[in-house]
Amino acid sequence: MTDKELSYCPGCGHGTAHRITMEVLDDLDAIKDTIGIAPVGCSVLAYEFMNIDMQQAAHGRAPALATAVKRLWPSKHVFTYQGDGDLAAIGTAETIHACNRGENIVIIFINNGIYGMTGGQMAPTTLPQMKSSTSPNGRDTGTMGHPLKITELIAQLPGVHFVTRQAVHTPGGVRKAKKAIKKAFEQSFENKGLCFVEIVSNCNSGWKMEPRASNVWMEENMFPYYPLGDIKVNGELISK
Amino acid sequence: MKGNEAMAEAAIRCGADGYFGYPITPQSEVLEYFMAEEPWNRTGMVVLQAESEIAAINMIYGGASTGKKVLTSSSSPGISLKQEGLSYLAGAELPCVVINVVRGGPGLGDIQPAQSDYFQSVKGGGHGDYKLFVIAPSSVQESADFVKKAFDIAFKYRIPALILSDGAIGQMMEKVELFEQEERLTDEQVIEKYGSWATTGKTADRERNIITSLDLIPERLEDHNKQLQAKYKKIEENEIMFEEIHCDDADHIIVAYGTSARICQKTVQLAREKGIKLGLMRPITLWPFPKKKIAEYGDTKKGIPTPDEVLTAFEKHFM
Ligand SMILES: Cc1ncc(C[n+]2csc(CCOP(=O)(O)OP(=O)(O)O)c2C)c(N)n1
Ligand code: SF4
Numbered sequence: 198m199t200d201k202e203l204s205y206c207p208g209c210g211h212g213t214a215h216r217i218t219m220e221v222l223d224d225l226d227a228i229k230d231t232i233g234i235a236p237v238g239c240s241v242l243a244y245e246f247m248n249i250d251m252q253q254a255a256h257g258r259a260p261a262l263a264t265a266v267k268r269l270w271p272s273k274h275v276f277t278y279q280g281d282g283d284l285a286a287i288g289t290a291e292t293i294h295a296c297n298r299g300e301n302i303v304i305i306f307i308n309n310g311i312y313g314m315t316g317g318q319m320a321p322t323t324l325p326q327m328k329s330s331t332s333p334n335g336r337d338t339g340t341m342g343h344p345l346k347i348t349e350l351i352a353q354l355p356g357v358h359f360v361t362r363q364a365v366h367t368p369g370g371v372r373k374a375k376k377a378i379k380k381a382f383e384q385s386f387e388n389k390g391l392c393f394v395e396i397v398s399n400c401n402s403g404w405k406m407e408p409r410a411s412n413v414w415m416e417e418n419m420f421p422y423y424p425l426g427d428i429k430v431n432g433e434l435i436s437k
Numbered sequence: 438m439k440g441n442e443a444m445a446e447a448a449i450r451c452g453a454d455g456y457f458g459y460p461i462t463p464q465s466e467v468l469e470y471f472m473a474e475e476p477w478n479r480t481g482m483v484v485l486q487a488e489s490e491i492a493a494i495n496m497i498y499g500g501a502s503t504g505k506k507v508l509t510s511s512s513s514p515g516i517s518l519k520q521e522g523l524s525y526l527a528g529a530e531l532p533c534v535v536i537n538v539v540r541g542g543p544g545l546g547d548i549q550p551a552q553s554d555y556f557q558s559v560k561g562g563g564h565g566d567y568k569l570f571v572i573a574p575s576s577v578q579e580s581a582d583f584v585k586k587a588f589d590i591a592f593k594y595r596i597p598a599l600i601l602s603d604g605a606i607g608q609m610m611e612k613v614e615l616f617e618q619e620e621r622l623t624d625e626q627v628i629e630k631y632g633s634w635a636t637t638g639k640t641a642d643r644e645r646n647i648i649t650s651l652d653l654i655p656e657r658l659e660d661h662n663k664q665l666q667a668k669y670k671k672i673e674e675n676e677i678m679f680e681e682i683h684c685d686d687a688d689h690i691i692v693a694y695g696t697s698a699r700i701c702q703k704t705v706q707l708a709r710e711k712g713i714k715l716g717l718m719r720p721i722t723l724w725p726f727p728k729k730k731i732a733e734y735g736d737t738k739k740g741i742p743t744p745d746e747v748l749t750a751f752e753k754h755f756m
Contacts, residue, residue, distance in 0.1 A: 229640045232503070235649075244647045250636035252502045253649035254495065255525050261492040262499030266636075268483045269455050269505045270624065273638055291495070294488035 199248045208408020210398030211240050213365040214307055217375040218278070219247055221382055231274040232266050234259040236288075238280035239313040239400075257288025260295035263302045274386055276303040281322040282312045285347040292351065299356025299390040303381045306348065306393065309400035310419060317403035321345040324422055329403070344422060348395045352429040358390030360429035364397050364420075366412045377427075390432065397423050440580040440606040441466035443613050444510070444536060447584035449476045452621040453534075454505035455483040457496035459515060462548045463604035464538035467510040480621050490515035494522030494535070501531035502648040504627045504635030506588060510536035512604070513554050514545060516562075523597055524563030527665075528650030532591035534584065535569075536600045538607035550604030550696055558601050559724040566662060568669050570598040570676070571723040573695045577611035579721075585616065594672055595634075601723060605696040678721035679730060683709065687716030690734055694720050 198219050205211045222231050228249055235243040237256035244251035254262045259277035267275040284292050284306050295302065311329055312318040319329040319336060322344050326335040336344075352360040359381055363374035374396060381392035397419050401411035427435050438446070445467045448456060458468045468486060476482035487493035493509045500507035511519065516537045526533060539554045541547040561567045570590045574580040580602060587598035622630065628637045632646075639645040652658040680698075683705055684690055693701040698719040708715035718734075720727050 230638050232636050232638060234499070241651060244649060248639070248645055250639045250646045251648070252499060252636055253529075253647070253651055254498070255521055258491065258495035258498075258522075261487070261495035262502070264485070264492075265455060265457060265483075265496035265499035265507070266503055268485065269500050269507075270503055270637070272624070290488055291492050294492065 198246055201245050203246060204242055205239060206402045208399070208401045208411065209239075210309070210365050210396065211307060213371060214278075214305065214374075214396050214398065215240075215243060215246055217365065217371060218276075218305060218378055219249075221375060221379045222249065222274070224379065225274075225382055227274050227382065230272065231276070232270070234262045234266075234275070234277040236277065236279040236283040237314075238283050240278055240280060240307065241314065243278050257283050257286070258291050259283070260288065260291040260300070260302070260304065264295050264298070264300050267300055267302050271301075274303070274382055276305060276382070278305045279307070280313065281306070281308045281310065281320045285321040285345050289347070292347065293354070296351040296357045296391050296393070297354045299358075301385045301388045302391060303378075303385045304391065304393045305378065306395045307398050308395055308423060309398045309403065310344070311400050311403040313400045313403045317400075317405070321347070322423075324418055327418075346423070348393065348423075348428060351393060352434060355432075356390050357393060357429060358432050359384050359392040360395075361393075361427045362395040362397060362423060362425050364415070364425055366399065366415065395423070397425065438577060438610065438613050439466055440574070440577045440602060440609050440611075441538060442470045443577045443581040443615075444584050444600070444602070445470035445474070446615060447581035448508055448534075449474065449480060449482060450616055450618050451585045451588055452480065452506060452619040453482055453508055453588070454621060455485075455496075455500050455507040456509065457485050457487050457493040457500070457507065458509050459487050459490045459493050459511065461490075461512045461515045463540055463550070463607050464510050464512045464536065466607070467536065467538075480618070482621065490518040491522065494519040494526075497533045497535070498522055498526055498529070498531060501526065501533040502529070502636050504631030504637060506592075506622075508534040508536065508584075510538065512538045512540045513542050513551075516554065516557070520557075520563035523569065524561070524565050524567065525650050526597045527561070527563075527567035527569065528565060529648050530595040530665075531597065531648070532588075532595050534587045534591055534598050534600065536602060539601065539603040548604060550606075552603060552695060552697060554601070555723070558599055559726065567665060568596070568672075568724055570594070570596055570672065571601055572598065572678070572721060573601045573723050574606055575695050575698045575719065577606065577609060577613045580606060581613050581615055590672075590676060594668055596668070596672070601695065603696050673725040676722060677725045677727050677730075679727040680719040680721060682717040682719070683714075684716035684718055684734075686714055688714040690716040690718050692718045692720070692731060694723060
């Protein structure tokens with residue numbers, strides 16, 4: 198990480214997710230061989246904090262950038278870091294097609310069920326009945342659609358090698374998430390296909406909660422809908 | 438060889454590293470030529486059919502950010518989809534080549550040749566205040582030669598370059614003399630040439646390289662815009678290209694580019710046979726535009742805009 202002070206709200210999961218990603222790259226001695234792609238969202242400034250070469254993509258298009266970088270520089274580690282609006286709404290096509298082509302990249306997906314950066318609007322992953330500034334009376338699935346389990350969706354694609362869902366709000370969770378991110382980088386670097394790590398995270402500001410309360414709310418509401426654990430390992434779906 | 442094929446072959450020969458595109462008539466031969474020719478076996482060039490024009494232009498952004506020589510092509514509706522990406526490329530000052538084989542519009546329009554994307558091309562096209570280097574071939578030979586020219590300018594100034602062809606030149610078969618194959622740069626050469634700005638991996642001996650068009654500090658963004666304008670001024674001073682046919686003694690001069698210029702050249706010839714002193718001024722770069730040159734013709738010579746294809750667009754620009 199750089200010395201720059203994080204711009205995230207105190208208690209937000211983005212900072213921890215950044216840190217473990219960089220620790221993994223350090224552990225793998227991959228700093229000099231890694232190119233990261235930042236999204237549009239709260240983590241648009243990821244390039245200010247991650248001490249590696251980075252590109253800042255247009256909203257939703259990070260997997261397209263990563264595709265070209267990896268194909269033009271097969272000797273590099275390439276990853277995207279994206280929020281749920283970026284990855285599962287405006288960038289759905291780029292996400293699905295990069296996954297389907299089996300690009301040898303890592304996607305780190307921060308699912309906080311809301312648009313943090315723009316002030317708490319409804320995201321594709323917003324839970325049923327969950328309030329946001331554009332669903333002030335709660336998400337009505339009859340008219341606003343259902344929360345999109347994009348991670349389960351892309352796990353179906355043959356080009357995708359490793360899919361896991363993690364959280365970073367407890368020390369145990371951080372350890373597991375870091376291990377998963379390491380596995381993802383190692384396997385994508387061995388050209389096994391796309392490796393996808395979802396991190397279910399809080400957005401205490403967007404959810405209008407204290408950080409601690411937001412983590413309890415996340416455990417009680419987000420985890421039942423987005424259960425943690427591996428979804429696809431070594432190209433095989435895990436049956437539950 | 439068709440104009441579209443000539444551009445693809447020229448890209449391979451000038452050592453391009455990657456092409457990313459999506460099919461649309463009348464430019465699909467570009468992607469088809471690459472896929473048949475398999476340049477990955479000839480030079481190591483990467484070719485990928487993207488899922489959309491939006492994905493393709495963002496692949497260009499990713500590739501150009503690493504200092505590699507990348508290009509994409511499309512036709513009018515697809516070029517509209519690329520505008521957000523072009524704005525980002527201009528903002529982040531990335532070198533690349535984009536080909537527009539123009540067809541009729543607005544909307545889905547038709548698949549006939551047209552010059553109706555003129556304004557979109559020379560005024561930037563997407564959001565924000567920026568320019569593209571715009572060069573318009575009027576033959577298959579120029580289609581090939583201008584791919585190389587466009588890459589040269591793109592890397593010289595770190596600016597996206599647009600080749601404005603159209604359905605006629607793209608589909609037309611003509612004899613073409615192709616330049617010799619040039620070597621692609623190795624990864625090491627790319628790092629040596631562009632490592633001061635390109636994202637090629639942060640080594641211990643340098644600061645990290647960041648490619649972004651974002652700057653949340655208003656003063657800095659203003660400075661960035663001033664610097665872009667200064668660069669555009671330099672291009673206007675140094676890179677204008679045009680051709681004059683029988684302009685010296687002409688009473689009237691037609692101004693036309695691309696396909697229209699070919700038609701007008703014939704008109705000039707017929708007029709001269711009848712003793713009418715007609716000349717043709719063909720802008721080759723549409724941005725920067727040879728405004729000064731046209732102004733020099735003064736009152737005695739009156740520019741006549743191309744009547745058929747461009748309609749109001751071209752006319753307004755210099756009249
Ligand atoms: C083309 C375009 N449309 C809309 C926006 C505005 N915008 C910026 S961030 C964002 C949503 C980000 O939400 P998410 O991806 O969930 O990330 P978070 O901020 O929650 O981390 C939107 C809609 C934009 N920058 N560009
Ligand atoms: S708005 Fe939400 S996602 Fe953004 S930094 Fe604050 S808590 Fe994190």
